[in-house]
Amino acid sequence: MSEEKREFREPPKPLVPWTGYVAFVFAIIFFSGLLSSQKGWFIAFDFNTVAGTFGTMKDAAKATFMGQGGLGARDGFMFAISLVPSVMCALGVVEIIDHLGGLKAAQKLLSPLLRPLLGIPGITGLAMVTSFQSTDAGAGMTRMLRETECITEKEKTIFAAFQFSAGGTITNYLAIGAALFSFITIPIVVPLALMFVLKVVGANIMRFYLIWFAKKEN
Amino acid sequence: MAAEQKKTLPDIFVEGARKGWNVGVNSIVPNVLMAYVLIQVLRVSGVLDILGNVFNPVMALFGLPGKAAVVLIGSWMSMAGGAGVAASLYAANALDKTQVTILLPAIFLMGAQVQYMGRCLGTAGVNPRYYPVLFGISIFNAMIAMLVMRLFA
Numbered sequence A: 001m002s003e004e005k006r007e008f009r010e011p012p013k014p015l016v017p018w019t020g021y022v023a024f025v026f027a028i029i030f031f032s033g034l035l036s037s038q039k040g041w042f043i044a045f046d047f048n049t050v051a052g053t054f055g056t057m058k059d060a061a062k063a064t065f066m067g068q069g070g071l072g073a074r075d076g077f078m079f080a081i082s083l084v085p086s087v088m089c090a091l092g093v094v095e096i097i098d099h100l101g102g103l104k105a106a107q108k109l110l111s112p113l114l115r116p117l118l119g120i121p122g123i124t125g126l127a128m129v130t131s132f133q134s135t136d137a138g139a140g141m142t143r144m145l146r147e148t149e150c151i152t153e154k155e156k157t158i159f160a161a162f163q164f165s166a167g168g169t170i171t172n173y174l175a176i177g178a179a180l181f182s183f184i185t186i187p188i189v190v191p192l193a194l195m196f197v198l199k200v201v202g203a204n205i206m207r208f209y210l211i212w213f214a215k216k217e218n
Numbered sequence B: 001m002a003a004e005q006k007k008t009l010p011d012i013f014v015e016g017a018r019k020g021w022n023v024g025v026n027s028i029v030p031n032v033l034m035a036y037v038l039i040q041v042l043r044v045s046g047v048l049d050i051l052g053n054v055f056n057p058v059m060a061l062f063g064l065p066g067k068a069a070v071v072l073i074g075s076w077m078s079m080a081g082g083a084g085v086a087a088s089l090y091a092a093n094a095l096d097k098t099q100v101t102i103l104l105p106a107i108f109l110m111g112a113q114v115q116y117m118g119r120c121l122g123t124a125g126v127n128p129r130y131y132p133v134l135f136g137i138s139i140f141n142a143m144i145a146m147l148v149m150r151l152f153a
Helices: A002-009 A018-032 A041-045 A047-051 A072-099 A102-118 A122-133 A135-147 A153-164 A169-176 A189-217 B002-006 B009-045 B047-060 B068-077 B079-091 B097-109 B113-124 B128-152
Strands: none
Touching: A018 A041, A018 A072, A018 A102, A018 A189, A041 A047, A047 A072, A072 A102, A072 A169, A072 B009, A072 B079, A102 A122, A102 A153, A102 A189, A122 A135, A122 A153, A122 A169, A135 A153, A135 B113, A153 A189, A153 B113, A153 B128, A169 A189, A169 B009, A169 B079, A169 B097, A189 B097, A189 B128, B009 B047, B009 B068, B009 B079, B047 B068, B068 B079, B068 B097, B068 B113, B079 B097, B097 B128, B113 B128
16 A cells, blocks of 8 residues: 555656557547548558448448338447447557557656646646546546545546546547447547547636635635 | 566457447447437437427527437436437438537537546545536536537538
8 A cells, every 4th residue: 555655646757668659649640530531551540441331231322230210229229239349449459559658658748738737737647548548447546646645635626627528538439439430520530639628628617616716715 | 567568469459349348238239229219219209309399499509400409418318328319310310410520529528427426526536515516517518519519510
C-alpha cells in the first residue's frame, strides 16, 4: 500500500519509447477517417476500410445478412450483431497502440496542458488517458489520486466533470458510435474532436461554478 | 514484465478483440435490442408520433425532427441504447444522414448519465451536492454539440 502511495505522490514521468509516438500518430490517422475517401495503398491504414463490409444478399444490392424491412427485437439483434466485428477490430488495434506505448505518449503530451486547460495538475494525466478507455478505471484512479492527496477536493470535482460528459470517450465512440459511422456525412474524427473540446468546456464551467460557489459561501 | 514482452502483436490484438467481444455481447447487443424494442412499442402504439409532435418545436432548433428527442432520452439511459434508437429511426426513414450526424456527439456527451452517476461520480467519490450541476453541464454540452454539428453536417 505504501509503495502504491509513493507511486502516486511522485509526478509520473513516463519513459516513452519512440514507438509510442509513432503508435500515437498512427492511432490518430487510423481512427480519424481522413483516409477513407483516398485511393491507394494507404487506405490500409483506415479503420473503416479495415473493419470492412458484410456481403450482401442475392438480388437486393443494398441488403446485408440482416435482410431488409426487419422490425423490433429481431431486427435489433441482427443490427447489434453486425456491430460486434468493428468493435473487436477497434479494441484490438487500441490494445496494440497501448502495448507500443501510444497511450504513454498521449499522457506525456497531455500532462503540461492540464493546468492551463482545466486547472488540475499534470499528475492526473494517467487517470485522464485511462478514462478515455474506461469510465470505471478512470474514476477509480481519480479516487485514489484524492485519497493519496495528489489532488484537492476541488480539483477532483473539476476532473470528474471532465470525465462525466462522454465518459470512456474513445472506447465508447469506436465501439458504439460504429453503429452510426456508415451513415454520417463527415469524417469520424470531427465529432470526436468536438466531444473533447466540449469536455474541456464542461470542466471549466464546473471550475468557475466552484469559484462562484466558494464566494457565495463565504 | 518478461512474460508480457514475449507476446506477439497478433496475440495483443486478439486480447483487445476479446475485450471487444465482451463489450459487444454484454453491453451493445442487450442495449441495442432494448432500444429497438422500445422504438417498436412506441411506434405500434402511436406514442412515437405524439412524442414527435410534442418535441418538434424544441428539436427544430437543432435541425432535427421531434422524434430525435427519443434518441437523446435513450442515450441518457445508455449510449448503446441511444445509438440503437438512432439506427432504428434511420432504418425507418424517420431520420436522415445529416440528422444522424448532428445527433452523434450528443449521444455520448449526455450519454449513460444514469449509469455513470454511480460508475463515475460515485466511484470517484464526488460530493452529491454537485450532481445536478454535473448533469446540467453534460446536457448543455450535448446541446452545444448539436448546434455546432448543424454547421458541419
